[in-house]
Amino acid sequence: MTLHTNAPLPIGSGERLSGDVPTDGMLNQVTPLIPSELQHLPESHTTMDKLSREDWTQLMQYRKLYHQEEQAKQALEMLAVQKDSPSYGFRINNYRHSLQSATMVYRDGGDDEDVVVALFHDIGFVVCPDNHGEFSATMLANYVSERNYWMLRNHAVFLNYHAQTHPTVDWNSREKLRGHPHFEYTANWVARYDQTSIQTQYDTAPLEFFEPIVHRVFNRPSKGNPTPS
Numbered sequence: 001m002t003l004h005t006n007a008p009l010p011i012g013s014g015e016r017l018s019g020d021v022p023t024d025g026m027l028n029q030v031t032p033l034i035p036s037e038l039q040h041l042p043e044s045h046t047t048m049d050k051l052s053r054e055d056w057t058q059l060m061q062y063r064k065l066y067h068q069e070e071q072a073k074q075a076l077e078m079l080a081v082q083k084d085s086p087s088y089g090f091r092i093n094n095y096r097h098s099l100q101s102a103t104m105v106y107r108d109g110g111d112d113e114d115v116v117v118a119l120f121h122d123i124g125f126v127v128c129p130d131n132h133g134e135f136s137a138t139m140l141a142n143y144v145s146e147r148n149y150w151m152l153r154n155h156a157v158f159l160n161y162h163a164q165t166h167p168t169v170d171w172n173s174r175e176k177l178r179g180h181p182h183f184e185y186t187a188n189w190v191a192r193y194d195q196t197s198i199q200t201q202y203d204t205a206p207l208e209f210f211e212p213i214v215h216r217v218f219n220r221p222s223k224g225n226p227t228p229s
């Protein structure tokens with residue numbers, strides 16, 4: 001693709017470019033805000049460059065409300081959509097594995113954060129299997145401790161330790177991380193709540209049970225945007 005640095009911005013009325021490029025059928029429709037009677041930015045604001053400081057201030061206020069309402073809800077929906085997914089090969093699918101892990105943590109006296117970390121630890125397992133630890137760690141980074149963040153990022157390497165008969169996995173690869181302050185915590189977490197939560201007979205709580213806990217964690221003050229690096 002060539003980047004046209006001096007060409008006019010591709011803003012127009014959304015006509016069909018050719019028969020090969022259909023419209024999405026949503027032309028001239030405006031997505032509702034929460035609450036729906038709130039005023040949108042004017043139609044003339046076709047690019048973000050055109051927003052005034054006042055526009056941004058209003059948006060910032062609105063977005064606080066938006067995240068309060070939507071962040072936990074959409075995180076839960078990401079999990080809920082996996083409910084009837086096929087199994088990865090174990091007797092239960094990733095959805096039930098996640099709920100089972102969270103139930104175990106809850107029964108062990110885990111606090112809100114610990115329960116939510118377990119519930120979402122494999123949220124990216126299907127869409128990015130080889131780096132799904134980074135997926136959940138990033139999703140929860142602003143609301144959890146450094147210890148749980150590190151555990152989420154690295155839990156898959158620690159799970160390898162429980163696959164010592166696997167023909168290709170390096171089961172001892174966690175040794176590269178030994179000495180890290182969160183090594184023992186992560187090893188223990190995976191041994192108790194991850195390698196164990198593949199059972200059909202376990203009395204697992206439903207997703208609805210965890211909903212208020214998820215809302216509480218996502219409504220903690222965010223640690224904020226990372227600085228560019």
Ligand SMILES: [Fe+2]
Binds near residue numbers: 121122125132155156
């Ligand atoms: Fe995992």
Ligand SMILES: [Fe+2]
Binds near residue numbers: 097121122194
């Ligand atoms: Fe897992």
